Amino acid sequence: MRRNTITVLVDNQAREGLLSEHGFALWIEAGGERILFDTGQSEGVLEHNAGALGIDLAQADKLVLSHGHYDHTGGLPLVLRKNRNIQVYCHPTILRPRYSIKQTEVKSVQIPFQSVVALNELPKQQIHWLRNGSLLNSAIKASGPIPRRTKYETPGGSFFLDPAGKQRDKIEDDLALWLRTRGGLVVCAGCAHAGLINTLRQALQHNRDLKIHTIIGGFHLGNADQNRLQRTFDAIDQMGFERIVPCHCTGERATALLRERFGQRISSGKAGNTYRFRP
Numbered sequence: 548m549r550r551n552t553i554t555v556l557v558d559n560q561a562r563e564g565l566l567s568e569h570g571f572a573l574w575i576e577a578g579g580e581r582i583l584f585d586t587g588q589s590e591g592v593l594e595h596n597a598g599a600l601g602i603d604l605a606q607a608d609k610l611v612l613s614h615g616h617y618d619h620t621g622g623l624p625l626v627l628r629k630n631r632n633i634q635v636y637c638h639p640t641i642l643r644p645r646y647s648i649k650q651t652e653v654k655s656v657q658i659p660f661q662s663v664v665a666l667n668e669l670p671k672q673q674i675h676w677l678r679n680g681s682l683l684n685s686a687i688k689a690s691g692p693i694p695r696r697t698k699y700e701t702p703g704g705s706f707f708l709d710p711a712g713k714q715r716d717k718i719e720d721d722l723a724l725w726l727r728t729r730g731g732l733v734v735c736a737g738c739a740h741a742g743l744i745n746t747l748r749q750a751l752q753h754n755r756d757l758k759i760h761t762i763i764g765g766f767h768l769g770n771a772d773q774n775r776l777q778r779t780f781d782a783i784d785q786m787g788f789e790r791i792v793p794c795h796c797t798g799e800r801a802t803a804l805l806r807e808r809f810g811q812r813i814s815s816g817k818a819g820n821t822y823r824f825r826p
């Protein structure tokens with residue numbers, strides 16, 4: 548039987564012997580392929596954790612970038628150095644300058660310069676600019692841009708396209724992956740800037756024959772108010788699921804509240820955790 552696994556490679560938390568950072572990357576084996584979803588913030592953490600977990604980045608068939616924030620794209624040069632044949636999938640606006648502005652503090656949060664250089668050096672036939680969803684193989688699909696339908700969900704922070712804070716960044720490049728497994732859909736989010744519920748609804752709409760099995764990723768609920776959390780949890784409850792693995796930017800409070808409401812079905816994500824699914 549083909550393997551169908553997801554391993555958390557980089558996360559804000561890590562198992563013993565692994566490194567943690569504010570960043571995210573998943574290693575997915577599905578549909579007979581190895582797919583890297585995001586690359587973490589730094590080359591060092593990605594390289595260390597991959598080595599410690601016996602994961603060979605040179606063996607990846609595909610790399611999907613969830614969006615153009617630095618904490619998901621920093622390990623990109625390492626991946627492209629180690630793997631000359633990898634196919635890269637991402638939205639074209641991943642390259643744009645972007646900022647997070649809190650009161651007077653302006654922070655550049657865009658894809659690092661070295662990662663842009665590495666992408667530019669990639670042969671054109673190896674880069675796939677996703678303006679729509681794309682089937683990566685028989686088991687796994689990249690969502691492409693996710694329609695923003697809910698009223699209570701926002702990108703989850705003070706994100707702007709200019710350092711003066713005039714133009715809001717809706718982070719339209721944000722995309723998710725979903726795997727079709729015998730147990731149901733496995734939805735992987737990078738930061739879920741499109742909104743977790745928008746993301747899940749998009750996955751269900753494209754897979755009307757399946758229910759959600761697992762939701763894994765960063766849900767970016769650190770700044771969410773009580774109303775958004777309540778409505779998000781109600782919507783998840785209504786859709787139904789077997790397991791949620793909150794990672795990366797989900798936020799401690801949101802994770803604690805998820806556990807309070809859904810108990811054992813919440814499993815804390817950290818680098819080194821592997822989840823298996825029946826193909």
Ligand SMILES: [Zn+2]
Pocket residue numbers: 614616738740
């Ligand atoms: Zn982000």
Ligand SMILES: [Zn+2]
Pocket residue numbers: 570571616618619737738765795796
């Ligand atoms: Zn992030």
